[in-house]
Amino acid sequence: MQKRTPYTKDRLGAALLMLMGIGVVAEGQSYNIGNLTRMGPGYFPVVLGIILMAIGAMLLVTSWKEKGDEAPEIPDLRGSVLILLGVVSFVVLGHYGGLVPATFAATAISAMGDRKNSWRDAVVLGAGMTVTSALLFHWALQMQFPLFAWGE
Amino acid sequence: MTMEQALHDLIFGFGVALEPSHLMWSVFGVLVGNLIGVLPGMGALTTISMLLPLTYVIPTVPAILMLAGIFYGSQYGGAIGAILLNLPSHPPHAVTCLDGYPMTLKGRGGAALGVTMMASFFAASVGIIVMIFLSPLLVEVAFKFGPTEICSIMLLGLLAGATMSRGSPLKGVAMTTFGLLCGVIGTDVNSGAQRFVFDITELADGVDLGAICLGLFGIADFIMTINRVEVKASHAEVRMRDMRPTMAEIKQSIMPMLRGTLVGTLFGAMPGTGPTITTFIAYALERKIAKDPSRFGKGAIEGVASPEASTHAKTQVDFIPTMSLGIPGDAVMALLLGALVIKGVQPGPQLITEHPDLFWGLIASFWVGNVLLVILNVPMIGVWVKLLQVPYRFLFPAAVFFMCIGVYSSKNSLFDVLQVAAFGVVGAIFLALEFPISPIVLGFVLGPMLEENFRRALVLSRGHLGVFIDRPISAVFIGACTLLLTAQIVSYLRKVKKPVGHVGSLELSSE
Numbered sequence: 179m180q181k182r183t184p185y186t187k188d189r190l191g192a193a194l195l196m197l198m199g200i201g202v203v204a205e206g207q208s209y210n211i212g213n214l215t216r217m218g219p220g221y222f223p224v225v226l227g228i229i230l231m232a233i234g235a236m237l238l239v240t241s242w243k244e245k246g247d248e249a250p251e252i253p254d255l256r257g258s259v260l261i262l263l264g265v266v267s268f269v270v271l272g273h274y275g276g277l278v279p280a281t282f283a284a285t286a287i288s289a290m291g292d293r294k295n296s297w298r299d300a301v302v303l304g305a306g307m308t309v310t311s312a313l314l315f316h317w318a319l320q321m322q323f324p325l326f327a328w329g330e
Numbered sequence: 331m332t333m334e335q336a337l338h339d340l341i342f343g344f345g346v347a348l349e350p351s352h353l354m355w356s357v358f359g360v361l362v363g364n365l366i367g368v369l370p371g372m373g374a375l376t377t378i379s380m381l382l383p384l385t386y387v388i389p390t391v392p393a394i395l396m397l398a399g400i401f402y403g404s405q406y407g408g409a410i411g412a413i414l415l416n417l418p419s420h421p422p423h424a425v426t427c428l429d430g431y432p433m434t435l436k437g438r439g440g441a442a443l444g445v446t447m448m449a450s451f452f453a454a455s456v457g458i459i460v461m462i463f464l465s466p467l468l469v470e471v472a473f474k475f476g477p478t479e480i481c482s483i484m485l486l487g488l489l490a491g492a493t494m495s496r497g498s499p500l501k502g503v504a505m506t507t508f509g510l511l512c513g514v515i516g517t518d519v520n521s522g523a524q525r526f527v528f529d530i531t532e533l534a535d536g537v538d539l540g541a542i543c544l545g546l547f548g549i550a551d552f553i554m555t556i557n558r559v560e561v562k563a564s565h566a567e568v569r570m571r572d573m574r575p576t577m578a579e580i581k582q583s584i585m586p587m588l589r590g591t592l593v594g595t596l597f598g599a600m601p602g603t604g605p606t607i608t609t610f611i612a613y614a615l616e617r618k619i620a621k622d623p624s625r626f627g628k629g630a631i632e633g634v635a636s637p638e639a640s641t642h643a644k645t646q647v648d649f650i651p652t653m654s655l656g657i658p659g660d661a662v663m664a665l666l667l668g669a670l671v672i673k674g675v676q677p678g679p680q681l682i683t684e685h686p687d688l689f690w691g692l693i694a695s696f697w698v699g700n701v702l703l704v705i706l707n708v709p710m711i712g713v714w715v716k717l718l719q720v721p722y723r724f725l726f727p728a729a730v731f732f733m734c735i736g737v738y739s740s741k742n743s744l745f746d747v748l749q750v751a752a753f754g755v756v757g758a759i760f761l762a763l764e765f766p767i768s769p770i771v772l773g774f775v776l777g778p779m780l781e782e783n784f785r786r787a788l789v790l791s792r793g794h795l796g797v798f799i800d801r802p803i804s805a806v807f808i809g810a811c812t813l814l815l816t817a818q819i820v821s822y823l824r825k826v827k828k829p830v831g832h833v834g835s836l837e838l839s840s841e
Contacts, residue, residue, distance in 0.1 A: 188498075191763040195504050202511060202526075209523055215793030219523040222781045223514045226507050233504045240500065243826050250762040257556030258758065261549060261730060265751040268734040269744045284734050289727035293557050303724055307731050315735060322742050323735075 183249045188241035190250060192234045199231030257291040264288030276326035281311040336462045343690025347698045352392045356695055359396035360702045363403025368411055368714045369725055374404040375768075376551075378665050379543035380732055383740035390673045391688055395695045397669055401662060402699055405645070406450065406707065409638065410714050413442045422641040425609040429626060429633030438579075440572025442634050443711065445583050447704055448575075449639035453591045454700045457646025460595050461693055464647075465682060468654050471803075472679030477786040478797055480656070480678070482807035484780045487657035489811050491772045499818045501765045509773020510780065512537050519778070520785060532745040539668045541746045542774055543661075544733045545753025546767050552726050553758040573708060575631075583635035586616050590639030597640075598647025598659070606660075612640035646696055653681055653689055656779060661768035664775040671775075 203224055212218030241247060268284035286304030289295050295303075315321040346352060359381075366377040378400050385393035405422075412423035413430035426446070433442040475483075488510075492502035515526045516536030527533045575583070590612040597608045616636045617626045626633050648659040656677035658664040670677050675685060682689045707714075737746045760767055791797035799805045 187763045191501065191504075191765060194759070194763070198508070205526060209525060210521070213793060214788050214795065217785045217788065219518040219521045219525055222784070223511060223525060226511050226514070229507050230504065230511075233500055233507065237498075237500050237504070240822075250764075251554070251558075253553045253758055253762065254557040257558075258553040261552050261556065261726075262751050262754060264727070264730050265549065265734060265747065265754070268731070269747050269751075272734075272738070272744050272747070281731055281735075284731045285727045288552075288730040289723070291556055292723040292726070295723050299723075300727075303727055307728055311731065311735065315739075319739075321735075321739055323738070 186247040187250050188237055188244055188247045192238035195230050195234030199227045202227030260291035261288045277323045278325050281308045336466050339690045343694035346687050346691030347694035352395055355392040355396040356399045356699055359399025360403040360699055363400035364407045367404025367407025368717050374662055375547045377404040379540050380736045382540045383736055385669055386740055391691055399699050406703055409446045414439050422606045422609045425613045425637040429630050432629035436629050441575040441579055444573040444575045445635050446638045449587045449635045450642040451700045452587055453639040453643035454646050454696050456591045457643045460647055469682050472654055475679050477783040478801050479804045481783040481787050482798055482804040484776055486807045486811050489814055492769045493818055502769050505765050505769040506773040509770035510777040512774045513777025538746045540737050541749035542753050545750045546757035548733050549754025550757025554761050579631050583631050586632040586636035587639045590636035591643040594640035594643030595647050598644040608640045608644045609637035612636045653677055661771040664772045668775045
């Protein structure tokens with residue numbers, strides 16, 4: 179069952195941590211670091227960046243001893259892309275369309291992420307949520323979100 | 331402050347909690363928490379972060395009472411899912427599944443739910459009594475806390491939270507650090523400098539707490555689950571009269587309930603130990619002292635009563651370090667703490683004396699909330715069971731929308747919704763690499779406070795790092811940190827030497 183690969187969770191994780199640490203330290207350099215008595219805004223993040231790098235290095239070392247380390251679990255591509263697209267469509271259509279299209283898109287697009295949902299399921303679910311959303315958030319809770327808007 | 335004073339304050343607290351407008355929000359919180367918590371895949375964290383924006387529009391005291399209500403409502407809702415569906419949506423319930431689900435298969439699911447309710451009520455009551463005894467003491471101690479002490483105890487809390495959750499402690503510390511870094515984003519309070527903002531004006535106020543939670547625990551979880559994990563709906567039927575355990579079952583669960591409460595209370599006082607680990611210890615204890623350990627895992631009622639009591643006692647007592655020291659025990663407490671800070675209430679030693687209505691009202695509301703839970707759940711159980719049957723494929727798209735609108739509503743900001751997507755990606759990457767994600771929230775909430783106190787402590791000591799071990803209270807916490815780290819290193823070295831059979835019961839847990 180175990181997939182043998184040099185790119186295991188721990189090693190990829192270690193690489194990610196070290197990259198993040200380097201990025202943070204590099205960016206932190208551009209703020210005033212100061213010294214222990216008078217710490218500048220850069221001090222705390224730079225220390226954290228160094229800690230991240232150190233943990234990354236330690237994780238890399240220990241990963242050679244780790245027996246149960248496997249390749250990372252890759253999420254379903256269609257599902258994850260459509261869920262994220264659902265959220266992003268809410269943002270875009272919320273600005274250039276209003277609450278109604280945003281609700282419909284967020285629900286229907288993410289629903290299409292599940293392979294067991296048909297087009298019809300997604301449309302029905304989206305329509306149902308749109309009605310709920312308009313009634314609950316627009317009329318009942320009086321939220322500052324026009325039903326239809328055309329952006330600025 | 332004496333015990334009598336504390337008792338007096340508690341009565342005052344009941345006055346606050348029972349005030350109609352406050353009670354209304356408690357009922358609302360428990361009901362909605364239960365409603366959402368029962369849905370598959372919706373844990374207490376997702377529920378609270380989704381409803382967090384609601385607190386912005388109501389006054390502080392009812393807001394916190396409502397959040398607490400949502401919390402135990404969703405916790406109980408999670409127990410329903412765990413017992414009837416074998417689906418732990420809140421990590422501490424992973425243990426409840428072990429014997430709760432077999433009980434459902436044997437047709438005693440209703441009794442398991444009844445015992446859970448009893449255990450929760452009993453443990454909460456004990457937790458309240460402990461709080462009455464402890465809080466006067468704590469106020470006294472807490473006033474001796476300067477920035478140095480606060481800094482060291484935060485460090486201890488963060489370390490404990492990072493290392494005592496599931497899996498690799500190293501990864502836990504990494505995630506805490508990542509959370510601390512997320513807290514750095516935005517305008518620095520001391521100098522006004524913009525940090526990690528990258529010219530995005532919306533980021534100047536920092537990352538949104540609701541967005542970070544919903545991204546990490548909501549969207550990331552959907553991404554990892556969709557089309558990969560079969561989430562089955564339950565067909566268990568439970569009616570009101572099934573909820574009453576038999577006399578024999580009650581007798582059998584009284585002692586485990588007491589022991590579970592004890593375990594939970596002991597661990598509750600320790601900052602940083604999450605409730606999950608508590609339930610595992612309670613379960614392991616029951617199995618160890620049972621006359622016939624082979625019954626466990628096959629529907630032993632003790633295996634439900636004890637862990638459930640422990641997690642509720644733990645939760646109750648956990649409010650003490652959260653409110654009085656500002657050190658949350660787990661991500662849920664961190665979220666509550668975040669809500670307090672947003673409301674302009676600074677958690678810390680002064681909280682009990684400066685906001686007695688909030689502190690004692692909250693304590694009293696635990697009891698009120700637990701009574702509400704019993705009152706609501708007995709007649710509603712049929713509805714919850716129906717809800718459990720909603721298929722996942724319809725549920726998560728609706729949840730995606732509710733998360734979007736929930737985050738939007740807090741500041742009417744679409745940019746915050748974009749952050750949800752971003753943290754969804756970040757969370758999914760970390761989950762795929764098997765990093766525990768709840769320490770991120772702990773770090774994020776504590777980050778700004780830690781930095782501020784650290785800087786202040788060093789200004790006061792003129793840059794002398796030794797101040798952290800020169801001051802006695804601080805030295806104790808630093809000592810505990812060192813002990814914790816040493817214990818981790820020793821256990822790691824042992825594991826490397828003896829690679830077989832290291833999977834103890836404690837490693838089973840989720841974060």
